Amino acid sequence: MRSGDFKENYISDEAIFPSLFARFWVAVLLVSLLLFPFVANNHLLYIANMIGFAVIGAVGLNLLTGFTGQISLGHAAFIGVGAYTSAILITRWGFSFWLSIPLAGLASALAGALIGIPSLRVKGLYLCIATLASQFIFGFIFVHWESMTKGITGIHIPPPAIGAWHFDNERKFYWITLFFVLLGVGYARNLIRSKMGRAFMAVRDRDLAAEIMGINLFRYKLSAFAISSFYAGVTGALLVNFLKVVVPEQFSFMVCIEYLAMIIVGGLGSVIGSVFGAVFMTLVPEMLSVLSDIVKEAAPEMASLIVPFKQVVFGFLIVSFLIFEPRGLVEIWNRIKKFFLLWPFSY
Amino acid sequence: MVKKTFISVISAFLVLGITVIAMAEQLPTICAVHPYTGRFAFAGIEGAAAMQDVVDMTNEAGGINGKKLQYYWADGEYKDDVGIAAFKRLYAQYKPQVAFGQSTGMTKALGPEIKDRYKTLYSAYTFAEEAANPKVNPYLFLPGPTYVDQFGVILKYIAKEKPGANIAFFYSDTEFGREPIAAGREMAKKLGLKLVAEEISQVGGVDLATQILDMKAKKVEYCIFQGFVSNPIASVVKQSKDYGMNIKFMGTFWSTEQQLLNELGPLAGEYTGVSAYSFYYQNDLPGIKKIQAWTKKKYPKIQYRSQSYMAVYMSTLLFVESFKRADKMPGGFNKPENLVKALQSIKNFDVGGLMPPVTVRDNSIPVGRAYRGNPATTKFDPISDWIRLD
Numbered sequence: 105m106r107s108g109d110f111k112e113n114y115i116s117d118e119a120i121f122p123s124l125f126a127r128f129w130v131a132v133l134l135v136s137l138l139l140f141p142f143v144a145n146n147h148l149l150y151i152a153n154m155i156g157f158a159v160i161g162a163v164g165l166n167l168l169t170g171f172t173g174q175i176s177l178g179h180a181a182f183i184g185v186g187a188y189t190s191a192i193l194i195t196r197w198g199f200s201f202w203l204s205i206p207l208a209g210l211a212s213a214l215a216g217a218l219i220g221i222p223s224l225r226v227k228g229l230y231l232c233i234a235t236l237a238s239q240f241i242f243g244f245i246f247v248h249w250e251s252m253t254k255g256i257t258g259i260h261i262p263p264p265a266i267g268a269w270h271f272d273n274e275r276k277f278y279w280i281t282l283f284f285v286l287l288g289v290g291y292a293r294n295l296i297r298s299k300m301g302r303a304f305m306a307v308r309d310r311d312l313a314a315e316i317m318g319i320n321l322f323r324y325k326l327s328a329f330a331i332s333s334f335y336a337g338v339t340g341a342l343l344v345n346f347l348k349v350v351v352p353e354q355f356s357f358m359v360c361i362e363y364l365a366m367i368i369v370g371g372l373g374s375v376i377g378s379v380f381g382a383v384f385m386t387l388v389p390e391m392l393s394v395l396s397d398i399v400k401e402a403a404p405e406m407a408s409l410i411v412p413f414k415q416v417v418f419g420f421l422i423v424s425f426l427i428f429e430p431r432g433l434v435e436i437w438n439r440i441k442k443f444f445l446l447w448p449f450s451y
Numbered sequence: 452m453v454k455k456t457f458i459s460v461i462s463a464f465l466v467l468g469i470t471v472i473a474m475a476e477q478l479p480t481i482c483a484v485h486p487y488t489g490r491f492a493f494a495g496i497e498g499a500a501a502m503q504d505v506v507d508m509t510n511e512a513g514g515i516n517g518k519k520l521q522y523y524w525a526d527g528e529y530k531d532d533v534g535i536a537a538f539k540r541l542y543a544q545y546k547p548q549v550a551f552g553q554s555t556g557m558t559k560a561l562g563p564e565i566k567d568r569y570k571t572l573y574s575a576y577t578f579a580e581e582a583a584n585p586k587v588n589p590y591l592f593l594p595g596p597t598y599v600d601q602f603g604v605i606l607k608y609i610a611k612e613k614p615g616a617n618i619a620f621f622y623s624d625t626e627f628g629r630e631p632i633a634a635g636r637e638m639a640k641k642l643g644l645k646l647v648a649e650e651i652s653q654v655g656g657v658d659l660a661t662q663i664l665d666m667k668a669k670k671v672e673y674c675i676f677q678g679f680v681s682n683p684i685a686s687v688v689k690q691s692k693d694y695g696m697n698i699k700f701m702g703t704f705w706s707t708e709q710q711l712l713n714e715l716g717p718l719a720g721e722y723t724g725v726s727a728y729s730f731y732y733q734n735d736l737p738g739i740k741k742i743q744a745w746t747k748k749k750y751p752k753i754q755y756r757s758q759s760y761m762a763v764y765m766s767t768l769l770f771v772e773s774f775k776r777a778d779k780m781p782g783g784f785n786k787p788e789n790l791v792k793a794l795q796s797i798k799n800f801d802v803g804g805l806m807p808p809v810t811v812r813d814n815s816i817p818v819g820r821a822y823r824g825n826p827a828t829t830k831f832d833p834i835s836d837w838i839r840l841d
Contacts, residue, residue: 147540154532247624256626257581258559273568274539347535349560353626354531390536397525404503408496411487411526 118297141278149274151390156281157343158382160288162366163375164335167292169364170372171301172328173308174223178216178235179336179363181242184355186212186337187344191259192252194345201264201345205284208341209334215242216333223325227311239357246352258351261344277346284342288335292375295331304328308373369425371432380433389418477785479514479774480521481506481767482541483551486576489529490654493680493710494576495553497756498763499524502551504745505767515774515784521545527553531560547571548784549770551763555579555626558591565590570787572773572794574766576759578704579630583815589791592814594766595727595806598631598677600840601703603638604725604819608835609673609701610642619648619671619698621662621687628654628678631703635675647671655682663690666698676702685714688721699723707831708758712824719824723834727819728761729805732830738803761805768802769794769811807837 111117121127141149165179186208193199193207215238222234246253253259263272264280271277295301303324306314315321344350362385370381392414400407429435483502486495506522514520523545527534534557538550550565552558552575559581565573566588573591575582578598582591596604609616620635622628632649639646647669650662666674674691676684679702688700700722707724715722732755733739742764746753776793777784784790799808809816817840822831 145543147536147543150536150539154536247629256629260563347560348563351556351559351626353556389533393525393533393537394540401523407487407499412492414526415488415528 120293120297137282141275146274149278151387153274153277153281153346155383155386156278156285157339157346158363158366158386159285159379160335160342161339161363162370162378162382163288163292164332164339165363166367166370166372166375166378167295167304167335168328168332170367170374170377171296171308172304172325173311174220174325174328175228175232176235176329176332177232177357177360177364178219178238178242179332180355180357180359181239182212182216182333182336183340183343183359184242184246184352185215185333185340187340187350187354188246188253188259189337190341191261191344191350194261195259196252204345205338205341209337212337212340213330213334216336217326217330219333220326220329223329224322236357239360243352243355243357246355253350253352256352258349261348261350263348264345281342281346284338288338289375289379292335292378296375300324300327305373365422369422369432371434374432374434376437377432377434380437384433388421389414392417477546477548478518478521479778479784480523480545480547481549481551481770482538482545482547482571483522483524484527484534484537484541484553484557485524485551486529486534486553487526489527491529491554491576493757494705494759495526495529497760498576500750501756501760501763502767504742504749505764505771507749508741508745509771515771516778518778520771520774521547523547527557529553531556535560542569542571548787548790549573549773551575551766551770552577555582555630558582562588562591572770572787572790574769576762579626580634583813585791585795585814589795589814590787592769592794592811594762594769594816595704596817596819596840597815598703599634600815600817601725601819602631602635602675602677603840604821604838605675605701605703605723606635606638606642606644607838608723608821610644613672615643615645616672617645617647617670618673618675619650619666619669620646621650621652621666621674621676623654623678624651625654625678627705631677635677650674652679652683654679657683657686659683659687659690663687663694663696666691667694667696671696671698673699673701676700676706680705680708681711681714684711684722688715688718692718692721701725704758704762707822709755709830710757712829712831715824715826716829717826719826719829721824723821723823724831725819725821726758726831727806727816728758728765730758730822730831731756731761733804736804738805741803742805765802765805765809765816768805769797769809772797772800 121130161183168174168176189211190204190208193204194201219235219238223231226234247255263270271280303319306319307321307324311321366381366385367378369384371377396410396414399410485499486492487499506520509520523541525537525541527537534553538561549572555577558575558577565571570590574594578593578595580597580599583593583597609618618639620632622632636646648666648671652659652662684706691698702724704726707726712719729736729739742756746756773790773793774784776796777789780789782789794811797809797811799810801808807818818837820833820837821835823834825832
């Protein structure tokens with residue numbers, strides 16, 4: 105049990121890693137992430153990259169929905185805006201990948217801020233529908249603005265490069281993904297303990313009271329939309345540069361639902377919850393696929409029953425988590441941490 | 452002395468083992484990602500069975516020049532990211548020489564990597580133009596005509612039946628739906644047909660009154676579907692009849708399925724489709740009889756095999772033939788270029804009437820036939836001969 109752990113000032117109280125123990129395990133995690141590409145095969149690295157993109161997108165959405173309380177059903181559209189911005193900048197105007205990423209984020213942030221304007225007048229389910237409109241508007245633009253987006257044919261993108269070094273496979277791209285994941289998660293974690301983060305939470309908890317206290321609702325709601333969309337734009341840009349193609353069908357409404365599921369299963373209002381949710385929603389279906397393949401090889405005549413069953417299992421897992429832990433995976437994590445913190449005492 | 456003998460024996464075994472490992476050749480291997488669940492499961496389940504059947508038939512007949520053909524597959528759920536992950540997993544485990552994908556999207560995403568990195572002969576549940584361009588990517592091929600070619604068959608048929616007719620394109624708001632539309636507009640113009648309407652609907656859409664009344668107002672005589680399987684085609688046909696419209700409905704491969712005729716019932720005669728393959732009930736064809744006999748033996752409860760089955764069956768036949776031809780080339784089938792050359796060398800390949808004798812041209816087989824639904828039998832009857840589109 106940790107004892108003698110007291111803080112003498114607010115800065116140390118607000119520290120993200122308050123103890124040597126926490127810092128040690130974070131260092132272990134970082135070292136593992138750095139060593140991972142040297143031991144993993146291409147398939148695992150592909151999954152790792154996809155988890156990375158999901159983490160960035162989920163953190164962005166959680167900043168808007170979990171921390172600021174603004175429900176958005178347009179996240180896939182903002183991912184698409186970032187994706188197409190990056191693809192068009194690279195293929196049409198010869199921008200480098202490295203410059204296209206922040207510009208893609210900015211383009212999505214602008215789009216998000218525009219779409220966020222209704223949030224000043226409507227809340228809850230009404231805002232939900234307003235943001236859903238953005239999903240359809242941008243979906244239409246991706247398909248029909250063929251002179252820019254090439255419509256359904258899509259845009260093929262060359263791999264990113266630094267000089268003669270091309271990031272053209274999963275192993276090389278992993279370093280880019282890792283960099284942006286650490287940057288995105290680090291920034292979000294710091295944002296929520298800043299003035300802006302506290303304002304977001306005040307807006308979420310009671311926006312009228314927040315306004316009375318002097319928090320500018322217009323400014324902070326739009327900021328939340330813009331920052332969330334920036335994250336989405338970076339996610340989209342990274343995703344399409346990794347896959348080397350962008351087509352409209354990559355940004356369907358189902359993607360919005362997946363990201364919402366990530367932050368709900370992971371834990372609303374928690375950055376680490378977003379990470380857990382992204383890992384869960386990406387890794388668990390893949391593990392179930394591998395498991396069903398193994399079972400299918402052993403009993404091929406049962407394939408028609410075994411293969412679809414993984415969808416049932418996945419749905420059951422999500423529902424179980426929500427029944428037994430409605431606050432998400434992060435609450436399970438918090439309980440585990442508390443157990444070790446208080447061990448051998450349970451209170 | 453004992454120690455020296457022991458070391459010699461162990462060394463001999465090691466050398467032998469290393470030699471065996473070095474000489475061990477990669478067996479001919481097919482890896483496939485089927486859409487076994489999800490929106491396209493009706494095709495994936497049939498396709499997985501088709502591929503397994505051809506592999507089993509091939510191995511029963513001695514394999515690829517005596518080598519057993521290996522086959523592994525995974526479910527892609529008709530989602531591109533899941534499909535790509537499944538492909539990479541299968542490739543990492545089995546290093547196939549040929550691969551089969553689940554969709555146009557997956558083909559587009561994987562295409563550059565297949566060309567530069569994986570170098571596997573590749574086909575998919577798609578007839579998209581992009582997958583039949585040997586100059587851009589020689590490893591991708593289609594087991595039939597492209598959607599654009601299929602549109603060509605339909606438009607030529609209409610132009611022959613009624614020159615200058617009013618036509619409409621009715622397509623889904625998806626990649627699959629939009630693929631041949633731009634080329635279709637050009638072709639219609641060239642053939643002197645008047646494209647008076649373009650109707651778009653969601654897959655499985657039910658509220659179609661707007662589109663149907665628009666076609667009525669514009670006096671559409673022929674309506675061509677693209678990007679749907681059965682819904683909303685059956686709904687459009689039925690509602691058009693309710694509105695007293697006299698439109699002839701036509702469609703491309705994926706909708707020319709028994710499922711649609713079952714839904715149309717007595718209106719089956721209103722629908723004409725294009726397919727590159729014969730149907731399971733065309734009992735006079737040796738290739739179909741072979742499939743029927745195999746199905747009866749292995750799956751006694753199954754009464755019918757769909758066109759999806761035929762498409763994947765055809766792809767697998769081409770894989771097997773490419774393996775056999777490449778095996779005779781220097782370097783064998785483990786040299787990717789040999790498989791491409793082998794595929795492109797296929798000319799007048801007899802498939803027992805499943806298709807006309809197959810000649811691969813520009814990595815596709817540009818041939819199709821028009822079929823009309825028969826309300827009395829609820830089956831498709833051929834109403835044209837095989838039309839070559841090259």
